[in-house]
Amino acid sequence: MQAQPSSYVQAARAFRHFFGELREAYLERETLFTQLELALLGREHVLVVGPPGTAKSAIASAVLGRIVDERTGLPSLFSKQLAESTVQTDLIGPVDFKVLTETGRTEYLTDEGMLGAEHAFLDEVFDGRDMLLRSILNVLYERELKHGRRVTAGRTECVVMTSNRYLSEVLARSPELLLAFADRLSFICFVPKSFARRESRAAMLQRYSHGARPDLRAQLSLQQVDLLQDAVTKVVVPSHVMEGVELLADSLERALAVQVSKLPDYVPTKYFSQRSVVKALWALKAAVVRDQIYRRPDRPLEATVEDLDALRWFFLLGGPPAGETEALLKAVVDPRERAQLEIVRLEQRAFDESLAKVRQDLGGGVEREAQAFASSEEVGAAESLGRNWQPALVSSTARSLLTKLVPGPRHAQNRAPLVAAARALVAAQEQRLARGMAGHGEGRGGIALLSSFGDVLALCQGVPELRPGHAHLCEATARFLEGAQEMIALSAESVDFEDGLKLESLVGLADNLEEELSQTVELAGLLAEGAPTALERLRASERAVRSRVVAALRRRAVFAFQGSLARGRREPLEALSVDSRRLSQLEASLAALDPTQQGLKQELLLPLGIAYAREALSSTPFERIEQYGRAVQSVAENLRREGVPVEAVFTECREVIESRLREHARRLSREVSSPPPAAMSVLNGDAYVFYRGEFAANAPDGELAALLGLDGQLSPSRGIAAPGFLSEAVRAAVAHAELSFVQTRVKYLRSWLTQLLTALPPPESLTERSEAERTVDRLVRSRFPMLALKEGELVRLRGVLALLGSMPGDLGEGARRLEQQLRGIDEDFGRFSRQVLERRAAP
Incomplete structure (x- = not known):
């Protein structure tokens, strides 16, 4: 092992002395100090829970408050006791009111909050509101504050949080909050109310009998902690030890889940997630450095299977060692205290059993991994594909090998067979590419073939041992793709010589060819690194091939469609649909x-x-x-x-439409008889019955208006500049037919009203009210007032004539003359009826 620098040795000595002094001052807190050491080394956070009076806050202050900056001699510490009234700005820093007033943006002075210090102490953390704690947890985990588009990085390395509440109380209040803490904090420790050893209590009483407080003089600097933290980053975790971390996490999670099924009130302290497994890896590295500091200064910074035992402080609720836990359980009175100690004992036993199983399993790790990778089967499959290229099997084999080789086996001896299988697969693809488009009658090959080539290219690019041959494989693939694209074009152009080809078949062919062309483009994209010049060439070729394919399929579609029209005899709308x-x-x-x-x-x-x-x-x-x-x-x-x-x-279809309308106008123009009403009929209502029976049933009222509406509906067919869709001749024919009917009706109405007024006494002769009433009664029985007033016949006819009067030439002039006659009828009737009614109303 390389000798450590003297500065590192001094830092390790200061670290030992610093925590050794703390252990002498605070008895039976070994687990808590171990977790605090690991948290400082690994830049992680600690939650300490337990009843009041157990020195939790004193220990947190004694640790974090005495790690000082060598330049200032002061600790980089933020401290805060949380309460129901604590708000976010109390922890992350106040709002910068200067920025707020000048720009309207909300920014925080984070240097004045916990992100501005390396260490933080949050006392009575569970007294804060849940939403505040969740937001703070995210800030602590990410070590940054996100507000809008702004992200402010923090300096925070280690935060110690304390609470006088038992975890069972937190769980009852907010189980989701406890899970959030368990997932984001690396270390949680329970400090019991009592001492397990009688001598510990005696020593404490002796110390404080004279009012003495712990005499803590040891010094530890931020810079020394930095040196030790740097050593943690250099710790190597071999693949088999990393496997042990995974196996331990899985085994322990299963073991604790079994306890949950047995004890409904039990909730595991650690939330097992991917995040927690990653944190466990760094906790293991910190444990290696701690072991070097305390036990084996000459050990290399490389984790071993034996170091896995230190993960008990990460995965479990920290508490008294097994012997002390048993002693405390015999004397405990508080049910909450007992429940918490039972959890400590339960989790420690589960960890010991899981660790023993993992150590046993790791003994045969090489063979077990080799069996899981099935290396010999992969080699056999790759070699067989060289003799018989099966695209689906190639794709599955290539993807399987890539998954196994990247990042790769934990045991180096298991990598060589997999690399051999990958080389065999690449060689098989090179052989298949060399056969080109006509190898073994495989023809164009299709989607599966192109996909298999892409999977092998990805394998060649992703595995370092295969990289030297990547460029050669890319060039060979590019040549194949050029041929494949030409074959796609020829396949489309060959449909001109296929008899009986239907439109449905062309749709399927077009979809298949488009998918194949898209696959060639996708595959060409994988060539950018190995054959960059071929990439542009393939893209240009693909555009040209698309044009050829569409032209050929379109040409054949026209021919096939026209053939189906000649053969089919269907109802027009059904055929159209x-x-x-x-x-x-x-x-x-x-x-x-x-x-x-x-x-x-x-x-x-x-x-x-x-x-x-x-x-x-x-x-x-x-x-x-x-x-x-x-x-x-x-x-x-x-x-x-x-x-x-x-x-x-x-x-x-314009001629068809006009022909139907001209025929309709001819039908309307037939002669309608209009004999003058008989003398008696004008008074007894028969004239009204004749008018409604003969004229109303046959009169084409509103036909010109309907024609103009239809013309407006059809006019867009002739463009904006055109005067209208229908010809003037059609309009004139319909207008003449309607005008002739109106003329017949006006003539009848004039005759009816003239005879009616002649048969009734003139208004000036009605000197008696009774005579006026009899005249009104006869007028009513004629039903002319009902036709003119209630049914509004005269008004309706004037509307028809107004539209006809807008027509050009003699037609419009005739309509206007008729309108004058109609107005005369209206005036004569109105004058007579008003005078008669006035006579009747006279006193």
Whole structure:
């Protein structure tokens, strides 16, 4: 062993003397001092619990308060007693009000808190609120404060926390909080109320009988502690000892879990997590340095299996040694004290049993690891793959070897067979790559083949012994990929010569080729280190191949689709829907190959959409243009749902739509008889019945408005600059038909009203109120007031004529003349009815 520097030897001597003096002053606290030593050496934290009057706070102050800085002679210590009122700023430091007022940001003066000191003492820690303790635990574990985007690093190395509460009390109050402490703190110690040995109490009474306090004069500096901490970082933990740490943690966790099932109130002190196993490794390193300081100054800084025994102070609740625990249990009265001592005894026994088992298991570690790695089987599998390349088996073998070789076996003798298997697998890949694309009839190979190559490349790159051949393997893989990409293109171009190929088959082929091309790109990415020049070449080739594949598949899709149209005889909408789904899948697959390749679906579906629209628009029966407009809307919605361009379809169907509308206008223009009402019919309501029966049932009211609405619906099909979708001739035909009906109705209404007013006495002749009432009664029985007022027939006709009046030429002029006639009817009726009603209301 290399001789230690004199400064290190002096630091070790000062460390021994410092804690030796403490052990003489505070009796039966050996476990606590051992854990404090390990915590200082490993830069970890300690929690000390136990009833009041057991010198917990005095010991924490005596340790941390006397480790001084050589430059100042003062300790780097932050002390705080926690209470319900303690807030976060009491521990991490006050808010910097200057920064807050100048910038609005909240920052803390952490140098004034516990992060600003190497050591901290938090007394009565469980008196603080749970949320405060959880936040402080995170600060202590990470040694930094995160607030917003700012992260402030701290100087904290070791924090000692004390509490007068038993762990059972903490567990009853907040089990999650106790688990948080157990996971983040390396050492927890229970200090019992009484002494196990009578002489210890006698010595304490003798010491204090004259009022004497412990005379502590030994000096220990921060710089000396730093030297010893640096030694901890240099401790080597051999692989078999590291295995022992893992086995001990697993075995102890299982053993304590068994105790939980037996004792429902028991909760293990240590929370076994990945974090705790890592901390155990550093506790072991600190134990090695402590052993060198106290027992074997000449021992090397390398952990042995014997050092695993020191992990009892990390994994277990620290307490009196076994003999002292038994003595205390015989005299203890407090049930809480007894429960805590029972836990100490239980965990110590479980640790001893687990450690004995681990030591026994480590004796056959080499053979057990070799058996677990199955090295001979890996070699046999790799050699067989050289004779018969099986992609799936290659991938699983390569991944298995990589997992076993990185970071590698704990025992060096178990690495050589695994490396041999890895070399054999790389050699097998080189042979397969040399065969190229036509080896043993394997053809293009597909996804599995390319994936297997990638797995072997990752193995070659990850295992140091294989690195020298990595560049050669990358070059060979690059040459293979160039051939694979060409084969992919040829595979797509060969579909032109395959008879009976359906669209569904093209979709599957496109998906497979895209996956293979993507796999070549992914595999090419692994060549960046070993064959960087080939990487760009492969990427350019991949882009060109994608264009070739899409062009070939698109060309074949057009041919296959047209063939299916010639063979199929289906209902147009059903055909459109079915083919839309098929083409959507194909277009999505082609777009995955080349995102610029769009429009195939619209290109092929447009003829089907036109055929469907022609059939629907030419055969849908209707009596009103409004009904035809709903049919047009339904066709448009179906086309949009299937992804067909509506505007292009309607443009092609314009003549069909106009033909149906012209035919409708001709039907509307048929002669409607309008004989003048008979004398009696104008008074008894028969004229009203005739008007509603003949005109209302046959009149095309609102047809021009419906036509204009349909035109607006279809106008986008002709573009923004176009005046409208429908021709002026169609508009004029519908307008003429509607105008002729309105003219017939106005003529009838004028005749009816004229005869009615002639048959009734003039208002000025109604001198008696009774005569006026009889006249009103006859007027009501004619039902003309109901038609004009209640049903609003005159108003509705004026609205129709107003729209017709906006038409150009003679048509609009005729509508405006009719509107004047209608207004005359309204005025004559209104004047007569007002005068009669006034006569009836006169006194």
